[in-house]
Amino acid sequence: MTLIHIALTNLRRRKTKAGLILAGLLIGVASVVAMISFIDAMKRDIHDKVDLYGANIIVTPHTENISLSYGGLSLGGVSFDMAQIEEKELEKIKTIKNAGNIGAIGPTVLGPVTIGDKRILLIGTDFAAAKIIKAWWKIKGSEPKGDEIVVGYDLARSLRIKQGESLKVNSREYPVTGILERTGSQDDGLIFMPLGTAQRILNKEGKVSMVEIAALCSTCPLEDMVSQIAGVLPQADVIPIMQVVKGRMETLGYFKKFAYAASAIILFVGC
Numbered sequence: 001m002t003l004i005h006i007a008l009t010n011l012r013r014r015k016t017k018a019g020l021i022l023a024g025l026l027i028g029v030a031s032v033v034a035m036i037s038f039i040d041a042m043k044r045d046i047h048d049k050v051d052l053y054g055a056n057i058i059v060t061p062h063t064e065n066i067s068l069s070y071g072g073l074s075l076g077g078v079s080f081d082m083a084q085i086e087e088k089e090l091e092k093i094k095t096i097k098n099a100g101n102i103g104a105i106g107p108t109v110l111g112p113v114t115i116g117d118k119r120i121l122l123i124g125t126d127f128a129a130a131k132i133i134k135a136w137w138k139i140k141g142s143e144p145k146g147d148e149i150v151v152g153y154d155l156a157r158s159l160r161i162k163q164g165e166s167l168k169v170n171s172r173e174y175p176v177t178g179i180l181e182r183t184g185s186q187d188d189g190l191i192f193m194p195l196g197t198a199q200r201i202l203n204k205e206g207k208v209s210m211v212e213i214a215a216l217c218s219t220c221p222l223e224d225m226v227s228q229i230a231g232v233l234p235q236a237d238v239i240p241i242m243q244v245v246k247g248r249m250e251t252l253g254y255f256k257k258f259a260y261a262a263s264a265i266i267l268f269v270g271c
Helices: 003-013 015-052 087-095 127-133 153-159 195-201 222-232 243-270
Strands: 057-061 064-070 073-080 102-115 118-125 139-141 149-152 166-169 172-180 191-194 210-215 236-240
Touching (some): 087 102, 087 210, 087 222, 102 127, 102 166, 102 195, 118 127, 118 195, 127 210, 149 153, 153 172, 191 195, 210 222, 222 236
Parallel strands (some): 118 191
Antiparallel strands (some): 057 210, 057 236, 064 073, 102 118, 102 210, 139 172, 149 191, 166 172
16 A cells, blocks of 8 residues: 555545644645735835926025034024025036936925015926926816916915916016925925026025936935935035835835745645
């Protein structure tokens, strides 16, 4: 009598127990496959969201700060030796080794303007780049061109301004081509213009206040890109903003380990 024959004979004698063992194994294997597939799907979703939403790198002018305090009393701070980012310098970003990983470069200039008796923050931006960097933006109306503006949702309600009307900014009328739909961020209380127009109004021709850079791949060598950009723009601070994504990916890693452990327990119990 062979070993296979003995095994088959035992299975025929204990059909119920064999069926339960088989069912346990099937449930265990199915659980392992389902959990791992679910985790991989979540990772792919996070990768897609990283590619779709927001800037991965922020570039700002380098500023030296000294905090003034004495005897535990804070007197604020003093900024000095503040470098300016020249708009023409941004072309150097396109020369870095990993320039192929850059999806969009969004220069931004900002400064206060007067609307009636209020001081409002004006943002000048490249709306073509904003379509990639701020993909969640939805403008009711059309994008501004030349001396036109878009008003944030909350500010439009406060000023009772509508698309197609004009808004007086620094004593000059500008047509409102659109209202930025609610974003839940500070953008709702701002006004937006094309970069060149805002630079002229703020007397910052050829200057930018910050730059948002979208690296459209979740596996890009972000730290290397930060170093490369800092190398071509030594007068600026280059900051990656991937901490939240990394935290989520680490959480998924822990969950995957838990899934393996749970699946092993299920297999053991099934056997």
